[in-house]
Amino acid sequence: MRRKAVTTDSHILVEAFDTAVAERLTPFFVALGGQHSAGEACYGGSSAVPALKALPYEELDGRFFWWINRFTVGGTTLDIAYGDREFLIQASLSYAGIAHHFAPWELLQAAQAPNPHAVSGGDWLLDPGSIARVVEEFAEGIRQHWSILGTADPRLIDRACVLRGERMLFAQAEQRRIDRERASVQASAAFHAGRYAEAIRLLEPFRDDAELARSSKKLLELAESRLR
Secondary structure, rough: OOOOOOOHHHHHHHHHHHHHHHHOOOHHHHHOEEEEEEEEEEOOOOOOOOOEEEOHHHHHHHOEEEEEEOOOOOOOOOOOOOEEEOOOOEEEEOOOOOOOOOHHHHHHHOOOOOOOOOOOOOOOOOOOOHHHHHHHHHHHHHHHHHHOOOOOHHHHHHHHHHHHHHHHHHHHHHHHHHHHHHEEEEHHHHHHOOOHHHHHHHHHHHHHOOOOHHHHHHHHHHHHHOOO
C-alpha cells in the first residue's frame, strides 16, 4: 500500500536526501579519500554514466527527476539516487574498465553475503523522516560491506553477471508462462464461439512448448481441422 505524501514539495524531499547523505555517507568516503558530487542526472552521449547537473532544489518541483549523490574512490564509483515516479532510493556501482553496472545487492549476493539486501533502498519515500531512515540503513550496509564492494574482484563480477543472466532467463520463462496461460484461456473462448482462426492465432506461438496443456494442443488441432 502506498504511503500518503506528507509533503508534495520535491525540493524539500531532495534537500532532505542530500542532508541525510551528507551526515551518514559523506564522512565515510571522505575518510577513504573519495570525491563527491551531486546533481540531477543528465543522460546522453556515449557514456552510460549520466552527467550531473547542479541546480537549485526548487527547479525540481512539479516534474519527475533523478537526483544522484556520486562518490568515487579510486576506480570505484557509487551512485545513490532519489526520485523517479516512485520516489525511490536506489544505488548502483561501477568500476573503471568494466562496462556493467551493478546494484550493491547483486555483488553481495554473488559474494554469498548473509543479507545481500542490507544494501538496498526503498520506494514511495515521501517525507524527510523516511528518507533519512533509508539512507541510514543504506549507509550502514555500505560501511559494513565496503571490503566487498569497494574493489572490482573479477571472479565476483563474473559471478554477478552469471546470476543476472539466470534471473533474466527466469523472468523470461515466467512471462512466457503467463502469456501461454492467457492465450490458452482466450483461445478456448474463441474456439467455442466458432472463431477458429483466432484460436489458432493465439496458440500458434506456443505450439512447440512442452508446457502447453494437452487440452490446448488438442484444441489447436481441432481448430485447424475445422478450417481445412
